[in-house]
Amino acid sequence: MTLRLTFHGAAGCVTGFCARLETDRAQVLIDCGLFQGSKTLKALNYEPFPFDPRKIDAVVLTHAHIDHSGLLPKLVKAGYEGPIHATAATRDLCAVMLADAGGIQESEVRQLNRRNERRGRDPVEPIYTAEDAEPTLALFRKVKLNDPVEIAPGITAVYWEAGHILGGASIELRVETEAGTKVLLFSGDIGPGGRDYAADPEGPAGVDWLVVESTYGDRERDMITPQDRRQRLAEVLNEAHAAGGPLLIPAFAVERSQELLADILTLMRDGLVPEADIFLDSPLAIEATEIFRQRGWVRSTGRNPFEDLHSSDHLKFVRDPWESDTLEKLSGWHIILAASGMCDAGRVRKHLKRLLWTRKATVLLAGYQAIGTLGRFLSEGAERVRIQGDDIQVRARIRTLDVYSGHADARGLVSWVQARGPVRAEVFLAHGEPPALSGLQDRLAAAGTPADRMLIPAIDQSFDLAGGRARAAGEGARRIAPEAPAQLDWHNARAALLIDLDRRLERLDDAARMALLRRLARKVDEA
Known part of the structure; x- marks a missing residue:
């Protein structure tokens, strides 16, 4: 009997989730996400899949975020022709997100190839294009929460509310085997609960194997009310206004942008912050906002908190690139929300290049920042950063606000896992960096979870489950070293060295600069 689970992403890191379940009768993918972070990690997006896409029978998708859905068009280009099971809201969001991701790749590859041509390097191709998203969407099959659906021979899926983003779900897989029905539950991304913008996470009790995300497994947040959340946001807005310049928010286009907009408009309406023009500079976020207006009804509150987002005179939608370029002419107090939330792609990088060096500007980071991303460097206090080959001095105020996180903290994750018990076999800890993984493991x-019942997989690691307990399978090909996803790579080290070198050279006279460069050149030759 074959029952094997392999982790192809978000193992030892927080992006690129993809797991593959194999039985004697079928192969199923749980998510197919894009890697984000260091260039070494993102390079995996360009490599062939470590499995044959033509042999996959079905894909089940937890939610629309790109680090869970972003390689689906690549999967289809590589020959996958089966169904992609997702909630209706997830399908609607993917309809705009996957095309947007392809368009961003096309745009950034064009810019990169212009630089490569000047440097005498070979051109590169995008992973996929906006057009490639169309055949992918044709494969989507809508599922309803709590309704069992057979997705492959001998495998039934049940989707449960995850409370993370609109349409997000945890997925229960019931597998018929010679030893009876075995149940695996994949958490997807678990929401914090108690939010006025999303439902509380749910799930079944009594599973055989549990795969749980660990993004915030090592930290606990203050338990706050929606009023407390808006008060903390108001403090940032009032401080930014007092500084005399704009507030730039690198925001995730789906969920985070809509929640921030709703709260900012509420604060302005109630007179708690100065009024301002709010520019939503993201075609994806604009389209997603319309989906939230249509589908954002929250069961616990009986209302849709996003339905009024189009009615404010303060809110301006910036769709075309030329409109985005005109924002640099603005001065004084205004607010710009632009993707991406980790500052590693999209229009926000252009705004950061022109605003980071000015003391009047404020940058608010309102989401998780993966290791190796520009957002992570800014959140950790970098004095200089490198954006598209240019060194930028950081003089703007950098503020962070994690009360908008769509992820449960350590306390919430432990509570959610306990509610799924008894877990008859093992708990797999995924979707987290090492401190978060070990933190959740300790908690x-x-x-009460036995230490020998918790496993932390590496990328491309397989586990045989047929014996009733997980057993690490024979070592197959690994695309990346187990420790690599959570480390800064040589690209990061090179950028840091060049920034430090420039800083040191600025402090010297010409003779000392030449002497330093000669010594450095000799060291390079010796190496």
């Missing part, structure tokens, strides 16, 4: 152990 679960303290809450």
Whole structure:
């Protein structure tokens, strides 16, 4: 009997989730996400899949975020022709997100190839294009929460509310085997619960194997009300206004942008912050906002908190690139929300290049920042950063606000795992960096989960489940070293060295500069 689970992404890191379940009768993918972070990690997006896409029978998709859905068009280009099961809201969001991701890749590859041509390097191709998203969307099959659906021979899926983003779900897979029905539950991304913008996470109890995300597994947040959340946002807005310049928010286009807009408009309406023009500079976020207006009804509150987002005179939608370029002519107090939330792609990088060096500007980071991303460097206090080959001095105020996180903290994750018990076999900890993984492991152990029942997989690591307990399978080909996803790579080290070198050279006279460069050149030759 074959029952094997392989982790192809978000193992030892927080992006690129993709797991593959194999039985004697079928192969199923759980998510197919894009890697984000260091260039070494993102390079995996360009490599062939470590499995044959033509042999996959079905894909089940937890939610629309690109680090869970972003390689679906590549999968289809590589020959996958089966169904992609997702909630209706997830399908609607993917309709705009996947095309947008392809368009961003096309745009950034064009810019890169212009630089490569000047440097005498070979051109590169995008992973996929906006046009490639169309045949992918044709494969989507809508599922309803709590309704069992057979997705492949001998495998039934049940989707449960995850409370993360619109349409997000945890997925229960019931697998018929010679030893009876085995149940695996994949958490997807678990929401914090208690939010006025999303439902509380749910799920079944009594599963055989549980795969749980660990993004915030090592930290606990203050338990706050929606009023507390808006008060903390108001403090940032009032401080930014007092500084005399704009507020730039690198925001995730789906969920985070809509929640921030709703709260900012509420604060302005109530007179708690100065009024301002708010520019939503993201075609994807604009389209997603319309989906939220149509589907954002929250069961617990009985209302849709996003339905009024089109009615404010303060909110301006910036669709075309030329409109985005005109924002640089603005001065004084205004607010710009632009993707991406980790500052590693999209229009926000252009705004950061022109605003980071000015003391009047404020940058608000309102989401998780993966290791190796520009957002992570800014959140950790970098004095200089490198954006598209240019060194930028950071003089703007950098503020962080994690009260808008769509992820449960350590306390919430432990509570969610306990509610899924008893877990008859193992708990797999995924979708987290090493400190978060070990932090959640320690907390679960303290809450009663045996240490030998918790496993932390590496990318491309397989586990045989047929014996009733997970057993690491024979080592197959690994695309990346187990420790690599959570480390800064040589690209990061090179950028840091060049920034430091420029800083040191600025402090010297010409003779000392030449002497330093000669010594450095000798060291390079010796190496």
